[in-house]
Amino acid sequence: MTEIDVRLEGVTKRFGEFTAVDDVSLEIPRGSFFAMLGPSGCGKTTTLRMIGGFEEPTAGTVLLGDQDVSLLPPYKRDVNTVFQSYALFPHLSVEDNVGFGLREHGVPKAERATRVAEALDLVDLEGYGKRKPRQLSGGQQQRVALARALVNRPRVLLLDEPLGALDLKLRRQMQLELKRIQQEVGITFVHVTHDQEEAMTMADQIAVMNEGRIEQLGGPTELYERPETAFVAGFLGVSNLIAGRLDGGDVVAADGSRLAVAPDAVGGRSGAVRLGIRPEKISIAGGDAPAGASVAGTVREYAYVGVATQYVVDTAVGEIQVFHQNATPGMQVAQPGSRVTLTWDPQATFLVEGETQ
């Protein structure tokens, strides 16, 4: 069995009347890259702060390994944080920033210098040790913050939207670099982000959070292919959700048409559900051709984006978005008003809860 580095048991955090984190339980195995993903205010940062020791849980237990750290101050926990705004000490040089934790832990001066140099090397900042933080670019400051945390070799590294302040190009570059560094040092990373692409690029496991709760926890593929709630389906990518009722392994839509569902997607569900299908999993063809999982419709609008064409199709079961890869040469576009048939493999479908009235 893999060792568990972080364990949350029924953790709740209330600020007055407001419940920021609501009965969250999870386990983060050693050496994994774990992401907490969700919109702002979903409780992901508060959860991270409770692991870091900056907030005390109102209820529940935070464990690092086997140790209950729920009420320990940050300086008694074997975790380090990369803060959203980096929080570099402006009055200290890059070296002294990175060596701060080592000095507090009584590491001798000579060893400190070696480890600081190694850490700066790891983040590609060798030779920048004498500078002050304000003499660095945003991306460099971000690297210093990372080195400052990693140099202490913590059990767990917490990252609070560490790439949020960087521009898109730099962010993509840093995503891959963070992943490389994590594999190199083998420390457990807990990463908080609201960017689904970032979470999917980097993490082994993602907890999708909404209103203080974990909506779904799983690997990127699992979350994308088999989202279990409408929130997850909508937060990670685009989904078509067709309302209906489960009947004999099919979903019967409002107009009476039967749509096949992947058997393993049914789970224990029954009654009112919504059938989900991703836009890129639908093939679009001209004319009416009734078949197994086919829906006929009329093109309402399209957008040609080069690599693909996006359609919005009006059908008897509602509006459906289609993402058609332009794999064949020449421009072939179904014009608005033309009749089309949409087909998909039932294996590509998933089910979420029915619409709440």
Add this chain to the structure above:
Amino acid sequence: MRGLRRFLGRHLLTAFAILGFVYILLPIAVIALFSFNDPAGKYNYNWQGFTFQYWREVLAIPALRDAIIVSIEIALLVSVISTILGTLIALALVRHLFRGRSSTNLLIFLPMSTPEIVMGASLLALFLNLGVSTGFVTILLAHVTFCVSFVVVTVKARVTGFDRRLEEAAMDLGANVTRTFLRVTFPLILPGIGAAALLSFALSLDDFVITNFTKGTVITFPVYIWGAARIGVPVQVNVIGTMIFLIAVGIMAVGVLVSVVRARRDRAIAAQAVEAH
């Protein structure tokens, strides 16, 4: 016509600015000029001739020298005591929620808004009622009373603008509460504390009204000038006044210079960093 308007538009602001500076600086210029005067009688009001004599003999009058020493002693002690007290009050006011915080915030402004004559008179009444004989210690107490307010206001501004995440970062890296204060909080609010200390030094050195009520037989520099004015102010007073002004301007100039040089260097290095990227 249009040319004139344009000329005025371009230069009027400059002209007013110069007039403003003249208005502020003229009295100081006169003081400085008359520190080189060689007055015929005991009144230093008419220009008689140029001399360096009084700059050379600045400490020649024993009473004036003693007054200056007393003033500097008091100012140093006041600035140390009120800076420590005021900094602690400022930290408490910004950092901690406690019963009476808002009233403390209000009371802190009281010594600044009370007319000095009222404060001086009431302090004297207090000392008399308590049977405390006025002198060096009572001047010290009185000065600390009003300097603390200025320190609190100055340091509070710095502490309020302080990024609390820096303290979280320090604790995250293993520093306990005391270490965090020593290694992060204190060094970062130090400029504010320094400014507050200089301010209280200047306020104490300069005070006459409150000192006059609480001085007993002690004579400070302003009290000496006040006494001397009736029988003729010695030229040395102008010399010392000019010195104080020059020291103040010097400190300010160094401060401005340091920040300009530092900003320029940071910009150059940051530009290099962007290019290298």
